[in-house]
Amino acid sequence: MGRVAFSPRRLGFIALNTLREAMRERILSLLALLALIVVSGAQYLRDFHFGLPELKFIADLGLGTIAAFGTVLAVVMTAQLFFHEIEHHTVQTLLAKPVGRAEFILGKLLAVAVILGAFCGLLSVLLAGVLWLRETSLLRECPEAITGGRLINYAHLAAVGLLQWLKLLVLATLTLLVASYARTPLFTMVMGFAIFVICHLQHLAQAASARAGASAVGRVTAVVARVFPDFLLFHFADSAGANEAWPWDQLGRVALYGLGYASVAGALAVFCFRRREF
């Protein structure tokens, strides 16, 4: 049977259907609810009377929630949404119609990207709202402690939220790549979390590779350093010093870095899925 011509419209239908499927999944609702509760709970940090550092605590808690729950969402949801079609044998029906395998994979990826974007966007907006309210009340309580206007730069917060989404998108795409050839969702999820850990150990792999040279350890760590993306890069501005301007010029580069890895992983997922037998 000849290959089906690629159709963005069919890709869109796949993505929309996957989004509807995701809304029916309880895990998404549960994670969203937990994340909202944790971020809202940051309001009660005021009982500790930390003063101005309370804003840092609220920001850390909110961004940490996005990172932690977002990671679980990216790995588990991607695996579930992919294998749901396979376990219910709907994928054969779908592919028997004129739906290309590339459209199927990319449609799933597009839906995951939209869900992760909505997740990061919703929580970032909620976090910004909580911070704004608390900052306003602190300005009223101790105006002499805060000079020079508001402390929090909400444009920075938005940029950090964008970087979080990019990291989760890369993780989801790599998970989808594993799913494209894996036989079980459990294996896919385990590999997804393993990839998460490996991608956070990149600088260690680079240092180990440089130190170990041509030995077996050196070769393995060199492969790890070359193949996997460095997830710490998406946190490059987290520790920007108080006396430094936020590095906006690097945001575009890191965004291209993330989109580059996501594109390659997506292309490889299509390649693997084309050769998959059901």
Added chain:
Amino acid sequence: MILAGFAAVSFPLGELAAPASALLRRNEPALRLDSGGVAVEQALVSAVVGGFRAAAADLVWLRAAGAVEERDGPTTEAMLEWVSVLDPRSLYFWLNGARIMAYDIPGWRTEAAGQTGVLRDEKAHVAQRRAAHHALRRLEEAMKFHPASAVLWIERANIELNQLGDLEAAAASYRRASEQPHAPYYAARVHGELLRRLGQKSAALAWLIQLHPQLPPGEEAAGADQVLARIRVLERELGVAPEQAYRPLTLIPPRSFLHPC
């Protein structure tokens, strides 16, 4: 095929993100560590906890704050250790942790021991010194992650001065603080003052004389007037002749007066 695909793009993508990577290394203290053991520990923490590390450290700090309210020394110390491992980037945790160790914990231990009178005072003194040394070791650990931090040197100086009564060590620490980038102006002034208290008046005078021209005259925090006043006091105490007294640059007449037409 998969490995080849990633390997093919990793180099150009790596080059694209190289400036961000350099910025990350500059601002992320754990990535600059030479010590293999600590570097591996930090890498594993980062890998396991990921982007949640700051929030995890905050939660541990809240637990430590609870232990402080309960005056539970062992739990407080354990939580302070944990918070530094989880997130060594935060100076707030290092500084406040050192303060709790140096100033709060020894008092709890003395109260818990329950003695009274002279014996209590002696035990309190020993506990205070032991806690101060513990806090100083914590600050030394912090300096591995923040080698150019003026506030860490200032905190060290304060503990040496207030808890150990070691003026010489405090003077040296204030001097180190004043040499760091973005150091507050008062660090250099206090170094000079401590030299004076140590009886090293000549050294204090020389220090303040080389300091004064560097202070911006219009800035209140710089304390240029205070430094000049201290210079005058020291010159009187040391019997410096008026013609050899320090003359600030602003008092030197401009050229047109020196070369009249």
